[in-house]
Amino acid sequence: MKPNPFDYVRATSVDHAVELLSSAGDARLLAGGQSLMPVLNLRLGAPELVVDISRVDELRSLKLTPNLRIGAAMTQTEVANHPDVNDRWPMLVAAIEQIGHPQIRNRGTVCGSLAHNDPQAELPAVAVALEAIVIARSAQRERSVTADEFFQGTFTTSLEADELMTAVEFPEPMPGQGWSFREFSRQPGDFATAGVAAVLRPDAGSVKSRVVVFGLGNGPTRATLIEDVLSDAAGPDLEQSVVERWAATLDPSDDAHTSARSKVQHAQRLVIEAVAEAWGRMP
């Protein structure tokens, strides 16, 4: 399969990119292309204009402020190989290592994965668990959006058609934070059948947590029932009745490989394991 015809322009700056974005009826941004190119090759999408932002200098930056600010053209490999990222945001690195294969991560970008919001993708769940902030620019304005507000369901985000996601910012880790990232996939490199990103930290005698599941249909979803139970839990062991009550709220669908029932079972096991692991990593 070959893409439909389109025009291609390599943007030279963020201003240039957002100007191009609003210049055509249907323009698409190309960063790493590891999601967009299959869509074009399979003709699931046929934009008039492809705007390549992969070589915009302003977007090729990784800043520690001490928050971690990742520009839209930074590849997953570049982010995961950064020593400070590995030291302070180990969950981000653990999740990146689960994405596709080395060849995919050498092109695929962190921001691109967030903007695409594939319901089975790892990084949206990590962004919600770590309370990341998305920075978006249009020709008129720049705005920040919390990860909670950014992801709006399958392949949908709060980005407007004329907006470019310029960066994502991960806050500095909180003291005493424990984390876990776990997923099940049918073979290495596949998208997850189900996965969990969990962050726990002590907070004035209770436990604050974010337990985010993905792969079950609607993109990253917080397991608020589990989070509530954890807030005054004395240990990492979740009661089976609690996990089952939470699992009853999940509503995945069957697909060619995995039944909905099996997905829910994977999710239950992964949540139990992830909470135990994150708890164990709290000092």
Add this chain to the structure above:
Amino acid sequence: MTDTTNPTSPARRALAPPVAEPTARHEIAVEINGETIEAEVESRLLLTDFLRDRVRLTGTHIGCEQGSCGACTVLLDDLPVRSCLMLAPQVDGRSIRTVEGLAAPDAALSPMQQAFCDHHGLQCGFCTPGFLMTLTSLAERETPVTLDDLDHHLDSSFCRCTGYVNIRAAARHALGLVEPQLVPEPMQGEG
């Protein structure tokens, strides 16, 4: 003649206009296996098709065209990438290495190619260029390579002959990796 009285016959309809070809073409200059190639390319031309149809380097194979199979893997600035997931205009000013660039000019095989030869690391050969490029990048890596790294990289290409055992053996030898020996448990005496 179409029977217009037959309600099941297809209605005559105006043809859609021909698909508009893009006006945008791009002059690119790219280094391929050490040689600078200049060409005018269409916006939507995939890097794979550019290499095969325009540069006539047909060693890079097309499998799935969606990034899954790994047959089209080339080195972009020395890093392995899927050439089916890149557009030709994107590689302007960059450096590409394909399987044709692995052997020395006097046609001696590269160490990885020689290892594939010695260990029967190919059967039909369709996946071989992709494996060779991925494993060559691993062999050139500065940080030490472990057996886990190797297995992780082998995951990234499909061999439909299922010849992974020999591919792995070839790569292991070329990378100088020794398989840990399984030491049998001592026999437990009865009673």
